Amino acid sequence: MNPSSNAAPQVWTRDSFVVTDDPARIEPASVHAFLASSYWAAGIPLETVQRSLANSLCCGLYDSRRVGSQQIGLARMITDRATFAYLCDVYVLPEYRGQGLGKWMMQCCMSHPDLQGLRRFNLVTRDAHSLYAPLGFCAVAHPDRYMEKLDPDVYKRAVSA
Secondary structure, three states, X not given: OOOOOOOOOOEEEEOOEEEEOOHHHOOHHHHHHHHOOOOOOOOOOHHHHXXXXXXXXXXXXXXXXXXXXXXXXXXXXXXXXXXXXXXEEEEEOHHHOOOOHHHHHHHXXXXXHHHOOOOEEEEOOOOOHXXXXXXOOOOOOOXXXXXXXXXXXXXXXXXXX
């Protein structure tokens, strides 16, 4: 059972910007447009993005001044809301970078009531260590204990099928 299923959405505001976990505000097409060209999810099918958003705790970042699509960023947490979370698909659109919005969005997400008291919070990043270190993330203490099953071509095969 999702502890937040009956709770009102969490909302944080800063100037014209909003971060919220309201699933009704997520714009799957906007998220897909960004992720499909990212280094970590290149070529991801829209259907996969839709399913991932529906099954995760997502914090969307929005600009209320933006006409049409208002979503300008995302942080997605795969979590049981009790012991573990995996942070992924974090982005801010390029034209909004350099304003501290990514840092603010992450601070909002990390303060989410459903993410408090977790034993472990993981993420993988190629180049954003400086964003996550101030939030308490560090290199894996015992990398010899971690294992993964990686299929880097899964999205390529999905497109050709």
